[in-house]
Amino acid sequence: MSNNSRQGTAESPARAGGESNNVPSQNNNLKPVQVKLVLLGEAAVGKSSLVLRFVNNEFQENKEPTIGAAFLTQKCRLEDKVIKFEIWDTAGQERFHSLAPMYYRNAQAAVVVYDVTKSASLDKAKSWVKELQRQANPNIVIALAGNKIDLVQPTEEGEEESAESGRQVPTDEAKAYAMEAGLLFFETSAKKGDGVRDVFTEIAKKIPLELMMSPRPRQIVNGGPSPLPGLPRANGQNPGQNSGCSC
Numbered sequence: 048m049s050n051n052s053r054q055g056t057a058e059s060p061a062r063a064g065g066e067s068n069n070v071p072s073q074n075n076n077l078k079p080v081q082v083k084l085v086l087l088g089e090a091a092v093g094k095s096s097l098v099l100r101f102v103n104n105e106f107q108e109n110k111e112p113t114i115g116a117a118f119l120t121q122k123c124r125l126e127d128k129v130i131k132f133e134i135w136d137t138a139g140q141e142r143f144h145s146l147a148p149m150y151y152r153n154a155q156a157a158v159v160v161y162d163v164t165k166s167a168s169l170d171k172a173k174s175w176v177k178e179l180q181r182q183a184n185p186n187i188v189i190a191l192a193g194n195k196i197d198l199v200q201p202t203e204e205g206e207e208e209s210a211e212s213g214r215q216v217p218t219d220e221a222k223a224y225a226m227e228a229g230l231l232f233f234e235t236s237a238k239k240g241d242g243v244r245d246v247f248t249e250i251a252k253k254i255p256l257e258l259m260m261s262p263r264p265r266q267i268v269n270g271g272p273s274p275l276p277g278l279p280r281a282n283g284q285n286p287g288q289n290s291g292c293s294c
């Protein structure tokens with residue numbers, strides 16, 4: 048396994064990051080603004096696969112389930128700013144639910160994922176959104192991502208989505224819910240890469256960066272998040288840490 052595809056779990060923390068040449072060299076000196084982002088959603092909807100696609104531009108057909116949580120970083124350039132996403136990819140299994148507040152506490156962004164071929168996964172996503180809206184940072188930017196669109200037959204415009212298409216969550220239904228709940232909305236395929244970068248770019252645009260760049264003391268300091276049980280503090284010097292940019 049390469050440095051770039053390593054994942055940190057609660058048991059064995061590590062950094063992962065993909066290099067890309069999207070950031071012109073004159074921007075490499077810009078100090079990145081750190082944004083803590085958490086992924087939530089039912090098990091097997093593709094949370095880890097979305098992160099792997101965003102960070103390393105890779106996909107694994109039979110990805111092993113996440114235990115506890117994984118931590119990865121990726122930079123994203125936005126006009127004249129560089130954002131460093133500190134991504135907490137949580138495990139979706141119910142037995143890990145009680146750990147989630149540790150990961151979404153102080154998060155500036157959340158991606159709540161469901162699987163477009165499983166309607167129950169949208170119900171679970173809605174319950175995560177409710178929990179975030181009740182208990183997370185009140186300014187948190189939440190994106191809803193309907194993943195695995197590569198598994199559904201595309202429909203012509205105006206055509207009804209039929210059961211044969213494999214889709215259980217119509218785009219319009221999820222979009223209407225997202226609008227009502229004040230969420231960004233995307234449909235994605237971690238497998239093909241469709242829509243994945245947009246999720247992170249649009250979140251980056253919506254985060255109130257000016258506030259975060261002010262000289263006031265911030266909750267995230269020294270290049271990394273506060274340590275969680277079993278995890279060391281990120282110090283920005285880990286060899287696996289990403290210095291490239293995916294947006």
Ligand SMILES: Nc1nc2c(ncn2[C@@H]2O[C@H](COP(=O)(O)OP(=O)(O)O)[C@@H](O)[C@H]2O)c(=O)[nH]1
Nearest residue numbers: 091092093094095096108109110195236237238
């Ligand atoms: N066809 C397809 N399969 C996917 C996609 N994303 C994830 N998967 C598969 O779904 C399974 C669960 O993915 P994983 O990322 O571990 O889900 P997580 O439990 O939410 O982190 C794995 O077998 C992945 O290969 C996708 O966009 N399309």
Ligand SMILES: [Mg+2]
Nearest residue numbers: 094095112113
């Ligand atoms: Mg996972």
